[in-house]
Amino acid sequence: MIGSTLLNYRITEKLGAGGQGTVYKATDTRLGRTLVVKVLSPELTAKETNLKRFEREAQLASALDHPNICTIYGLHESGGLHFITMQHIVGKNVREIVAGRPLDLSSALSIAIQVTDALAVAHSRGIIHRDIKAGNVMVTEDGIAKVLDFGLAKLLDESHEGTRGDMHLTELGVPYGTATYAAPEQAMGGRVDHRADIFSSAVLLYEMLIGTWPFRGTTSVEVRYAVLHDTPQRIAEIRNDTPPRLQQILDRALAKRPEDRYQKISELRDELRSVRRELREARALDITDEFEPIVPRHQEPVDTGLGGTFRRWFRNITGGEGSQTTPPSNINTAAPRGTTQRSETPPRELHDTPQTSLPGDGTQKSVAILPFRNLSGDPTVSFYEFSLADAVITELARLRSLVVRPSSLIVKYQGQERDPREIGQELSVSAVLAANFLRSGDKLRVNAQLLDVHSGHLLWTDRIDAAAADIIAVQDTIAQRIVDGLRIELTSDEQVGLAHRAGGGADAGAYEEYLRGRDAMGRYIYHSLAEEDVEEAIRHFKRAVELDPNFALAWCALGGC
Numbered sequence: 001m002i003g004s005t006l007l008n009y010r011i012t013e014k015l016g017a018g019g020q021g022t023v024y025k026a027t028d029t030r031l032g033r034t035l036v037v038k039v040l041s042p043e044l045t046a047k048e049t050n051l052k053r054f055e056r057e058a059q060l061a062s063a064l065d066h067p068n069i070c071t072i073y074g075l076h077e078s079g080g081l082h083f084i085t086m087q088h089i090v091g092k093n094v095r096e097i098v099a100g101r102p103l104d105l106s107s108a109l110s111i112a113i114q115v116t117d118a119l120a121v122a123h124s125r126g127i128i129h130r131d132i133k134a135g136n137v138m139v140t141e142d143g144i145a146k147v148l149d150f151g152l153a154k155l156l157d158e159s160h161e162g163t164r165g166d167m168h169l170t171e172l173g174v175p176y177g178t179a180t181y182a183a184p185e186q187a188m189g190g191r192v193d194h195r196a197d198i199f200s201s202a203v204l205l206y207e208m209l210i211g212t213w214p215f216r217g218t219t220s221v222e223v224r225y226a227v228l229h230d231t232p233q234r235i236a237e238i239r240n241d242t243p244p245r246l247q248q249i250l251d252r253a254l255a256k257r258p259e260d261r262y263q264k265i266s267e268l269r270d271e272l273r274s275v276r277r278e279l280r281e282a283r284a285l286d287i288t289d290e291f292e293p294i295v296p297r298h299q300e301p302v303d304t305g306l307g308g309t310f311r312r313w314f315r316n317i318t319g320g321e322g323s324q325t326t327p328p329s330n331i332n333t334a335a336p337r338g339t340t341q342r343s344e345t346p347p348r349e350l351h352d353t354p355q356t357s358l359p360g361d362g363t364q365k366s367v368a369i370l371p372f373r374n375l376s377g378d379p380t381v382s383f384y385e386f387s388l389a390d391a392v393i394t395e396l397a398r399l400r401s402l403v404v405r406p407s408s409l410i411v412k413y414q415g416q417e418r419d420p421r422e423i424g425q426e427l428s429v430s431a432v433l434a435a436n437f438l439r440s441g442d443k444l445r446v447n448a449q450l451l452d453v454h455s456g457h458l459l460w461t462d463r464i465d466a467a468a469a470d471i472i473a474v475q476d477t478i479a480q481r482i483v484d485g486l487r488i489e490l491t492s493d494e495q496v497g498l499a500h501r502a503g504g505g506a507d508a509g510a511y512e513e514y515l516r517g518r519d520a521m522g523r524y525i526y527h528s529l530a531e532e533d534v535e536e537a538i539r540h541f542k543r544a545v546e547l548d549p550n551f552a553l554a555w556c557a558l559g560g561c
Contacts, residue, residue, distance in 0.1 A: 143293035202253030366403035424453035510548035
């Protein structure tokens with residue numbers, strides 16, 4: 001695409017790729033301005049509902065005129081390609097700005113106020129965003145926030161709510177929104193309204209204040225469980241410069257039940273404005289307009305003593321920012337409970353669709369791992385159906401060069417007799433893995449096929465025979481065959497990671513107990529919410545660590561219960 005022209009738009013640079021298509025920087029040859037072109041993948045336009053969603057995004061966003069919303073210029077079609085042209089914003093998204101480190105209190109409030117003000121306008125037009133997150137909020141060099149991507153937006157038209165057409169555009173059971181930001185009702189795949197945006201905006205504010213998310217985990221199951229049940233760590237435990245009122249605001253906005261949150265996002269915005277006004281008065285901040293955007297900066301370390309006095313004096317006369325801080329050591333950044341993870345690189349949003357593609361290859365590689373089919377019908381081994389697919393998904397999700405659909409999206413296909421290619425088209429992936437298994441005694445046979453969704457051709461098919469005790473080797477083999485079949489180019493670190501056994505050398509019996517526990521926990525989160533399923537998961541995880549006290553995955557899973 002680079003160097004090509006769509007109508008009067010010359011493509012100059014690829015900016016990224018997401019679930020709906022690819023984003024490019026371009027030049028309008030008629031007007032001479034730089035803009036952004038978002039192209040929907042050609043294979044997606046074959047399905048009318050996908051095209052409708054793409055058109056709906058343009059229609060909804062173009063109707064919104066607000067300084068904190070990315071301006072949509074138009075919806076176009078050329079040579080069979082459908083694309084949107086939109087404002088090019090020079091700056092960084094909030095994820096890049098935060099980079100695992102807390103922002104200055106005024107900076108965090110400024111961005112949050114602008115985002116909630118933009119959403120207040122959208123909600124007044126009957127539009128909800130449904131995917132507010134750090135990657136969807138850009139901030140210019142002047143501190144102006146811009147909300148991007150209304151691709152998941154839904155028109156709140158009660159006269160059409162629940163109709164067949166509406167169900168096509170926003171299917172129930174599909175949890176829209178990135179897992180770490182999704183409201184509990186989104187995590188359950190149920191109907192949502194504008195109060196889901198209130199929850200997600202509060203998650204965004206928490207991330208800016210703390211440097212990481214309020215709900216964390218190593219897998220989608222753990223994150224969804226945290227969203228549904230966990231209480232975030234209080235801000236005062238991490239930093240000492242936030243007023244108690246701000247914690248009260250976050251507590252209300254992050255309430256599990258929509259009716260316990262603010263009922264209008266304008267109420268949340270006004271509360272944040274009030275906090276900023278009080279902060280300005282208390283600290284005599286040099287802000288001519290209390291709503292004026294602030295150039296974002298990180299929280300400064302608390303300097304005491306003579307050295308601190310000198311550093312403050314030096315910054316005042318030089319205009320320097322001084323030394324920058326890392327997150328406090330007591331923050332558990334995206335690590336399971338009971339562990340601490342430190343990284344020198346910015347944290348990647350868990351379960352977010354990676355914006356990557358193969359070097360030298362214009363197509364984005366993506367795959368869906370469908371639940372395995374139990375050919376024997378033996379209920380005692382039915383736990384393999386979800387847990388094996390979930391294990392392969394978890395292993396492949398570590399690869400930055402491959403987009404893997406999360407377990408939350410594939411679980412609804414468990415037990416269904418569906419054409420894998422049709423499912424792949426629904427999930428907008430380039431390949432889909434369909435597998436079945438047969439266990440007899442201590443023997444296990446897995447038949448797997450990797451299908452190219454676009455052409456319908458088989459990329460790889462194989463029968464894997466193994467001892468039931470060596471199930472780890474089976475999932476490792478499947479993961480490696482998928483990488484080979486899609487011709488994914490791995491980094492040296494990824495090659496080492498993929499070669500490392502998924503179970504970390506765990507005892508075979510312990511690993512089976514772990515899989516049984518994951519199946520029970522998945523059943524709880526995605527289907528039942530029954531206490532007995534959690535209790536069953538705990539029993540299996542406890543049994544796993546009894547069999548292998550060094551089995552880290554089982555300990556992490558047990559801590560997540």
